[in-house]
Amino acid sequence: MREARSWILDTRCLILKGMMNSTNRSTHVVVIGAGPGGYPAAFHAADLGLNVMLIDEEVHPGGVCLYRGCIPSKALLHVARVMNDNDEAEQMGVTFAKPKVDIDKMRSWKNSVIQRMTQGLGQLSKIRNVQSIQGRARFADAHHLIVDQGGKEEKISFEYAIIATGSHPTQIPNLPYDSGLILDSASALEIETIPEKLLVIGGGYIGLELGSVYAALGSNVSVVEMLPRLLPGADKDLVTILAKRLKNKFEQIMLETRVAEIKKEKGQLNVKFEGKNGAESEITFDKVLVSVGRKPNAEKLGLENTNIKTDSKGFIPVDLQRRTHEPHIFAIGDVAGEPMLAHKATHEGIVAAEAISGEKTVFEPQAIPAVVFTDPEIAWVGITEAEAKEQELDVKIAKFPWAASGRATTLERNDGLTKLIVDRKTERILGVAITGVSAGDMIAEGALAIEMGANVTDLKLTIHPHPTLSETIMETAEVFFGSSPHFYQKK
Amino acid sequence: MKDNSIEFKIPELGENITEGDVVKVLVSVGEPIHVDQALLELETGKAAVEIPSEINGTIKEVLIKDGDKVKVGQIVIKLETHQKEEPAVPPTDTQEKDSPPKNRTSDTPKIKEALPTPPSPNPSATDTTSRSHVPVRAAPSVRKFAREIGVNISEVTSSDGRITVNNVKAYAKQRLTQEPLASTNTGIPSPSIPDFSKWGKVGKESISTIRKITARHMAMCWSTIPHVTQHDKADITDLEKIRKHFKQKAEDAGGKLTPTAILTKIVAAALKAFPTFNASIDVQKNEVIYKKYCHIGVAVDIPKGLLVPVIRDVDKKNIIELSVELSRLAEETRKNTISPDKLQGGCFTISNIGGIGGTHFTPIVNFPEVAILGVGQATHEPVYIDGNFEPRLIMPLSLSYDHRLIDGANGARFLRWIVKAINEPLLLALEG
Ligand SMILES: Cc1cc2nc3c(=O)[nH]c(=O)nc-3n(C[C@H](O)[C@H](O)[C@H](O)COP(=O)(O)OP(=O)(O)OC[C@H]3O[C@@H](n4cnc5c(N)ncnc54)[C@H](O)[C@@H]3O)c2cc1C
Numbered sequence: 003m004r005e006a007r008s009w010i011l012d013t014r015c016l017i018l019k020g021m022m023n024s025t026n027r028s029t030h031v032v033v034i035g036a037g038p039g040g041y042p043a044a045f046h047a048a049d050l051g052l053n054v055m056l057i058d059e060e061v062h063p064g065g066v067c068l069y070r071g072c073i074p075s076k077a078l079l080h081v082a083r084v085m086n087d088n089d090e091a092e093q094m095g096v097t098f099a100k101p102k103v104d105i106d107k108m109r110s111w112k113n114s115v116i117q118r119m120t121q122g123l124g125q126l127s128k129i130r131n132v133q134s135i136q137g138r139a140r141f142a143d144a145h146h147l148i149v150d151q152g153g154k155e156e157k158i159s160f161e162y163a164i165i166a167t168g169s170h171p172t173q174i175p176n177l178p179y180d181s182g183l184i185l186d187s188a189s190a191l192e193i194e195t196i197p198e199k200l201l202v203i204g205g206g207y208i209g210l211e212l213g214s215v216y217a218a219l220g221s222n223v224s225v226v227e228m229l230p231r232l233l234p235g236a237d238k239d240l241v242t243i244l245a246k247r248l249k250n251k252f253e254q255i256m257l258e259t260r261v262a263e264i265k266k267e268k269g270q271l272n273v274k275f276e277g278k279n280g281a282e283s284e285i286t287f288d289k290v291l292v293s294v295g296r297k298p299n300a301e302k303l304g305l306e307n308t309n310i311k312t313d314s315k316g317f318i319p320v321d322l323q324r325r326t327h328e329p330h331i332f333a334i335g336d337v338a339g340e341p342m343l344a345h346k347a348t349h350e351g352i353v354a355a356e357a358i359s360g361e362k363t364v365f366e367p368q369a370i371p372a373v374v375f376t377d378p379e380i381a382w383v384g385i386t387e388a389e390a391k392e393q394e395l396d397v398k399i400a401k402f403p404w405a406a407s408g409r410a411t412t413l414e415r416n417d418g419l420t421k422l423i424v425d426r427k428t429e430r431i432l433g434v435a436i437t438g439v440s441a442g443d444m445i446a447e448g449a450l451a452i453e454m455g456a457n458v459t460d461l462k463l464t465i466h467p468h469p470t471l472s473e474t475i476m477e478t479a480e481v482f483f484g485s486s487p488h489f490y491q492k493k
Numbered sequence: 494m495k496d497n498s499i500e501f502k503i504p505e506l507g508e509n510i511t512e513g514d515v516v517k518v519l520v521s522v523g524e525p526i527h528v529d530q531a532l533l534e535l536e537t538g539k540a541a542v543e544i545p546s547e548i549n550g551t552i553k554e555v556l557i558k559d560g561d562k563v564k565v566g567q568i569v570i571k572l573e574t575h576q577k578e579e580p581a582v583p584p585t586d587t588q589e590k591d592s593p594p595k596n597r598t599s600d601t602p603k604i605k606e607a608l609p610t611p612p613s614p615n616p617s618a619t620d621t622t623s624r625s626h627v628p629v630r631a632a633p634s635v636r637k638f639a640r641e642i643g644v645n646i647s648e649v650t651s652s653d654g655r656i657t658v659n660n661v662k663a664y665a666k667q668r669l670t671q672e673p674l675a676s677t678n679t680g681i682p683s684p685s686i687p688d689f690s691k692w693g694k695v696g697k698e699s700i701s702t703i704r705k706i707t708a709r710h711m712a713m714c715w716s717t718i719p720h721v722t723q724h725d726k727a728d729i730t731d732l733e734k735i736r737k738h739f740k741q742k743a744e745d746a747g748g749k750l751t752p753t754a755i756l757t758k759i760v761a762a763a764l765k766a767f768p769t770f771n772a773s774i775d776v777q778k779n780e781v782i783y784k785k786y787c788h789i790g791v792a793v794d795i796p797k798g799l800l801v802p803v804i805r806d807v808d809k810k811n812i813i814e815l816s817v818e819l820s821r822l823a824e825e826t827r828k829n830t831i832s833p834d835k836l837q838g839g840c841f842t843i844s845n846i847g848g849i850g851g852t853h854f855t856p857i858v859n860f861p862e863v864a865i866l867g868v869g870q871a872t873h874e875p876v877y878i879d880g881n882f883e884p885r886l887i888m889p890l891s892l893s894y895d896h897r898l899i900d901g902a903n904g905a906r907f908l909r910w911i912v913k914a915i916n917e918p919l920l921l922a923l924e925g
Contacts, residue, residue: 028746028817051830053821145809159814161805330805360832362641368628425627428654432627455630455655 027133028159029055031358032147033166034139034303037065038072038344039335040166041123043351048130050359055133055158057149062120063127063134066168066336067344069116070188075211077112078191079375082218086377090414103219105193112191140304144328148304162330162358165318166351167299169336174203174261174292181266185291187212197221197288199253201273203261205232207374209293210244213252214376216291222253224285226275230258233374237387239401240380240437243417247378264290298337322364323357324350332357346370369433369452373442378417381445384433384452385423396426400458400482402474404438406489409469415439420474422458424482429457434475444472458482499548501532501570503563504666513537515561520570524552529659532570535563545659550574562699631656644668703798714860719896722855722867725908727915729871730886735918739813748817752888753791753845753868757815759914760841760866761787761807767907771840773861774898781898790839790859791819793826801859802826803839847871852889863898866911867891888915 033044036058044056044063060069067073088098127134137151139158147158171186178184190212198221202213205227217223225232225248232248232255233241248255256275262282263274271290275283298316305312309327313319317340318326318333326333332354335347349367356363371383390397404410404418418438425432434448451461462479466472480486503513516534520526531543554571563569629636629646639646639661651660689695700708729752736750743750764771764787773782787808790801802822804815825831842859845868856867869889875882892908899907 028814030821143809145806159810159817161818358832360834362643363637364640366636428627428630430627430630452628454632455628 026156026158027055029053029133030160031055031162031164031355032057032139032158032160033164034147035065035166035168035299035335035337036060036063036123036134037166037168037335037347038067039168039347039351040065040164041127041351042348043164043166043334043355044132045126045130046352046355047358048132050355052355052359054130055135055160056127057135057137057139057147059136059138060120061136062124064116064120064123065166067347068120068123070191072344073119074112074116074191075187075208075215076375077115078108078193078215079211079377081108082215083377085218094414103196105196105219109193112193140302141307142304144308144331163332164324164351164354164358165300165303165326165331165333165337166335166347167303167337168347169296169298169342171292172295172297174294177264177290177292178266178271181271183266183269183271183289184264185289187291187293190216190291193219195289199287199289200224201226201271201285201287201290203290203292204294205229205255205257206293206295207233207376209291210248210374210376212291212293214248217251223251224253224256224287226256226259226261228258228260232257233380235372235386236374236380236382237421237435239387239419239421240382240435243419243437244374244376244378244380247417248376296336296342298339300337322366324354324365325357341370341372343370343372367453369449371445371449373445375442378415378438379441380435380437381441382433382435383445383448384431386433386435387421387423390423390432395432397432398424398426398482400424400478402478402481402486402489404471404474406477406486407471407474408488409471409473410438412469413439418471418474420478422461422475422478422482424458429459431456431458431461436474438471438474440471444475447472447475498553499550499572499574500568501546501572503535503565503567503569504544504662505565512562512564515557515559515563515569517559518555518557519543520552520555522552522555526550526552526572529657529663533557542662545662546572547663548572548574629656630654631661634658635661701797703795703800707798710860711857714857718858718860720855720858720893721896721899721901721904722891722893723901723904723908724853725890725892725912727888727890727912728876728885729888729915732915732918733871733886743813743816746813746817748813748815748820750812750816751819752847752871753843754816754819755812756843756845756866756868756915757789757791757804757807757819758812759911760789760843762914763907763911764841765808766910767903769899769903770864770894770907772863772898774863774895784840786840788838788840790842790862791822792842792844793823795827795829800826800831800836801839801842802831802835803837805838841865843868847888853891856891856893858893858895864892864894864904864907867893 030053031047032055033040034057036044036056040056040058041063044054048054056063058065085101088101091098135149135151137149139147139149142148142157145159147160147163149156149158171188187208196216196219200213200216200221200223202209202223202225205225209225210232213223213225231238231241232245245255258278260276261273262276265272267286271287273285273287273290275285277283298318300312300316300318308331310318310331311327318338320326320333320338324332324334324338334350334354336342338350350365353363353365369384371381374380387399400422402420404420405416407416407418410416410418415438418441419436421435422431423433423435424430431448431451434445434451436444458479461475462483464476466476477486477488481489481491484491513535516536518533519531526532526546527549528547529545532546534543550572552570553573556571557563557569631646635656635658636646638658639649642661642665644661644665646656646661649656649660649664651657732755736752736755740750748754768783771784771787775782786806788803788805789807790803792799792801802825804818804822807815810818822831822835839859839862841862842865844856844865846854847868847870850870852869854867854869856865858865867890869891871886871888873884874887876885876887890908890912892904894904
């Protein structure tokens with residue numbers, strides 16, 4: 003009898019073992035993806051006292067933004083700016099020698115910028131006791147992840163998850179990718195070579211920014227865009243100013259034109275274009291950069307093992323707290339929808355972390371600023387003039403051309419415009435838009451004005467320092483009321 | 494000019510807030526005050542708030558001092574006004590010239606029902622969101638405050654269109670005086686108590702918020718559910734060996750393999766086998782609601798009172814995971830960092846007093862659940878096995894259930910099933 007008992011006990015042990023064996027680690031909150039959405043979410047959750055795990059394919063946090071997006075592109079655009087400024091110094095009486103470009107040195111400087119920032123984030127993660135795992139995660143079910151760490155798989159159980167897997171460049175099918183001559187934004191930022199002739203497919207902000215970098219470094223850059231204009235999200239008057247300057251910097255800008263075919267020929271790429279009225283043309287380039295948009299990383303995530311479904315564009319739908327169809331799983335950043343911008347991702351990450359810790363929080367910005375870091379920069383926040391028209395809102399527009407700005411004149415950069423879109427009845431600021439050098443740094447005032455519900459009088463009566471470009475915002479408010487000292491309008 | 498005397502009462506400031514402690518009186522007799530000026534700072538169970546004046550006038554009398562306990566509606570200050578009494582907020586006139594549109598809601602979403610809103614239908618690379626109309630004219634901090642105290646900011650108005658924290662407070666007060674809190678009493682009046690100091694020394698302490706909520710809830714459960722409690726005993730000798738064997742594994746994962754952690758898994762299996770125990774009664778609709786999920790609450794006692802954190806989807810987790818989660822929930826509960834949504838949604842409750850001692854007891858069913866399992870302290874008892882008495886470790890179990898839904902025979906079957914699963918854990922693997 004005793005033997006029988008111990009046999010049963012052994013069997014039970016085995017069975018219980020089976021019931022207990024499947025998980026390796028568990029956590030309260032797991033964040034998948036350590037970009038500008040994921041790492042702030044993880045850090046904030048840790049600061050709120052939660053037990054947090056952060057999974058990414060890279061060793062350090064940073065995501066697309068730090069490794070192959072915002073940061074490297076802005077580092078290289080700074081180089082372009084320095085070169086341009088040196089060129090323009092000539093008319094002010096200073097002539098520099100023709101610049102010598104060492105792209106290997108430039109690349110390692112750019113990489114050192116990335117490294118300093120990502121390593122810093124690694125430190126910040128460690129001191130917060132965020133558990134980092136390097137690997138690719140997918141959902142086994144709504145409470146478990148499987149993390150592939152280079153062949154070794156680990157199962158993680160969690161109570162809450164935040165999906166922050168970001169996005170990747172959209173590819174155009176049927177291009178000769180194996181030629182090694184076709185770039186996307188990530189490989190373009192590696193500046194392997196400076197092609198003599200570069201074609202940029204897509205006139206969005208990434209194409210124009212990277213095109214500007216290569217143009218400054220000496221490439222002959224052509225841009226092709228299917229739509230009748232560049233930067234379709236921004237108002238036309240802002241873009242016109244930029245387009246004028248780009249016309250001098252770029253070889254050509256082909257609008258309402260489609261790339262029909264690309265063939266590799268003698269180490270180059272032969273590109274066939276189809277124009278507006280079926281007009282065809284053919285040009286040879288050394289390299290082609292494809293920048294036609296970005297797609298959310300919601301595939302291969304095992305979402306089919308949960309109740310989460312993506313929408314027709316591949317985004318993960320979320321509610322105001324960024325909860326998905328599984329209320330304990332959140333999605334933030336590029337994977338959760340437009341606008342695909344780093345600062346939007348970060349704000350969502352904070353909201354998700356607070357929601358998990360039980361705070362009554364929602365994602366409810368009244369405006370999200372957007373900046374194009376070309377030269378001049380274009381920045382806008384809130385409603386655009388085009389949108390106001392489309393929605394038939396009763397707005398009044400006030401514009402202040404930078405020809406009237408003292409500061410712009412001292413910089414020899416009068417190619418700028420500041421614009422306010424104002425609700426006619428309440429005189430509330432609904433939108434602010436700026437083209438000009440440093441527009442990106444100035445737009446935050448517009449964002450604050452909209453969030454605080456400021457009206458035009460508030461902007462007008464706020465003393466702005468002289469001589470700065472920020473004065474143009476105050477002067478635009480004065481234009482609204484018909485009297486600005488530096489800009490005369492006939493009544 | 495007409496002289497008006499006005500009594501200022503403590504406004505209602507949020508759900509379930511009926512009283513508070515005066516942190517500081519911010520005005521003194523003879524002081525002129527204006528609309529929206531803070532009169533006193535009040536601490537409630539949830540937050541400290543400043544209470545603003547609704548009028549311009551002079552303070553005539555202050556009836557409270559710092560540290561006093563005050564009730565909502567209590568007169569605390571008398572004021573004198575030299576103008577017609579005029580509320581700071583126009584009571585119903587929402588059609589102010591600068592009033593924000595109504596269609597913008599910034600309430601905390603009702604997470605359970607709210608279907609995720611699909612992202613903007615017409616995205617472009619640099620699209621920005623939420624710009625289709627003149628937004629609410631309130632700073633982000635004001636919107637946050639409104640959300641936290643449960644006010645829909647788009648309903649708040651102010652004289653100049655710009656909404657401040659004080660406008661939100663005034664609106665909250667107005668709304669709450671219009672719709673009084675639903676009574677949570679059971680309807681039976683409590684008899685008054687004698688003056689005990691006649692017979693000896695007494696000490697007094699005001700009842701904590703958690704204790705008040707517990708008291709109300711318990712009284713409601715006890716008085717509305719016809720209870721039956723059944724007792725049984727389980728032999729945990731073998732289970733205890735297994736528990737010891739795997740203890741380290743749970744510790745490695747960051748948990749504690751307690752009998753309660755194992756019991757949650759066994760109860761989950763029992764709920765699958767007996768769906769009426771994973772149900773609720775809707776007396777208003779004459780319906781029984783069966784839950785297809787399995788969330789189990791575990792009573793945790795903390796100095797302030799009793800809380801029941803809930804482990805979700807117990808049936809889908811293994812015992813190690815459950816032990817980790819239970820340890821964490823218990824710790825969060827004790828540290829008072831647990832989020833409110835983790836104290837909700839349970840299907841069944843386990844209350845284990847074994848750590849303290851005692852055998853059988855009669856736990857109260859935790860409405861809207863229909864049953865609760867009470868666990869006493871396991872002790873060695875002689876058990877007659879194969880002609881001999883053997884010392885076995887015996888755990889007393891008490892099951893209370895709602896007799897409206899569950900018959901005695903079913904109660905007995907359910908408890909027997911649990912006892913058997915404990916006696917023979919193999920059963921769990923075979924049937925659970
Ligand atoms: C060239 C370029 C320039 C840009 N410039 C700007 C700019 O100036 N300003 C701006 O606001 N935005 C800019 N952006 C956009 C910005 O980079 C993105 O909006 C932002 O990075 C999105 O952040 P995210 O956290 O959603 O995801 P990402 O930054 O995309 O990070 C996602 C991370 O998740 C990881 N990951 C994905 N799947 C898994 C998985 N299954 N398991 C584990 N890890 C996974 C990825 O490796 C990545 O590290 C730019 C983008 C590009 C390409």
